[in-house]
Amino acid sequence: ICCGATGRHSASTRCAWTHGHRCKAARRITGNSAGRRATHLTTMAQLLEKPKPQRRQSTQDRFTELGQKDPVDQCEFFLKSFIFALGDQWQDVPRLCTEFQKHAKNTGDSSQNMNHIQAADFLQKHGKTRTGIQRKHEVEDVDINSDGRISFIEYLILHYKAMILGEYYKRHEKEPLEDLSLDGVGITEVGAKLLEELFSMPAGLSPQLEEALETFAAEKKARQKKVDELTAKAEAGGVKGMAARQELRILESGDETETNKLELTLAAAKRKAQKTSGAEAVKNLKEEKEKAAKADADARRAKMKARAAMFDKGGAVAPKA
Structure with a gap:
């Protein structure tokens, strides 16, 4: 209805x-x-609807981001990654950082990075002898983001190229494809390997050692900031400029003592951490495996010996009549 x-x-x-x-x-x-x-x-x-996957930051992006930080922060990161591989030569890295900044400022318009010519000159002055064409190609090779500038971390992977590649192949348990006997001279197109190893933190990097490295970097930055401020005042001239120059001389005279003190603290933390470093851990694991294998072999021998003793006592089973 x-x-x-x-x-x-x-x-x-x-x-x-x-x-x-x-x-x-x-x-x-x-x-x-x-x-x-x-x-x-x-x-x-x-x-x-499928959720859109978040873009994972690439190793190259991470490297570029690192290169935009203060050179001292780049120095700290490099030390964290290679503190054990560097051995006693780790102290060269902070000194290189200071000299890198001075060279960049004295020969260019920035203390944070260099152009290719500055970087090639700096490389040559620090014992890395190459021909002009080799320097040119190798500097271009580590300019990962191709911006025409060389950051301190880019310089470090060039300066320590052979060591980094050696660590890369050691970690992968492979024989090097490149000839590392000449300190990496002429080797190019290995950027991916260098970055992979840089971002692979070593086993045995204790929180105490990390903290010591961070403290070292923080105090180095604070000291450098003070030096920059006094230098600017000194260059301005006048009474304040004279006072700043005097304070700067006092600060610089105590700089080596303070740096040595920091380095001693860091060295002590490094020695302590080395006891449980990656190499030590591998060694301990190998020894444990060998002990376990020996114990297993001893147990098998003891068991066979016991069976033989039982057979001798009674022996053999008599045949049926």
């Missing part, structure tokens, strides 16, 4: 199908149903 005939609103849409029209209630019900279906479909689509 049509709702129009009864004067009551039907709870169904049958009147629409039979009479070709719909009452207000029927239209409202149908509209609500359509809305619910649309909402349901939207929700299902959202559930089925």
